[in-house]
Amino acid sequence: MDVEHVVVTTTVSSEPAARALATGAIEARLGACAQIVGPLTSVYRWEGAVRTETEWRVEIKAAARRAPELTEFLKVEHAYDLPEVIVVPIVGGSAEYLSWLAEETR
DSSP states (O other): OOOSEEEEEEEESSHHHHHHHHHHHHHTTSOSEEEEEEEEEEEEEETTEEEEEEEEEEEEEEEGGGHHHHHHHHHHHOSSSSOOOEEEEEOOOOHHHHHHHHHHTO
């Protein structure tokens, strides 16, 4: 399936870190908009131990063609050793919104 639009998601340890990543991605025109969700509780295994931490999720809407650059931006700017970066296709939605999304990431 050819996808034109995506949501790229990552999590960070603080609201200021989430704001910084979101702002940087939008300023670089790698995404059209970003939402910050949190705080939320994450449970995961890291270095052999199960951990529970408070995190904030950053969801960035972008043109699919910008996803590789946005992924690299998040990996470079992120404070975690192994940041979560997940790209999810947008398979439908408001035509006007998706057009705006593509225009903002040119």
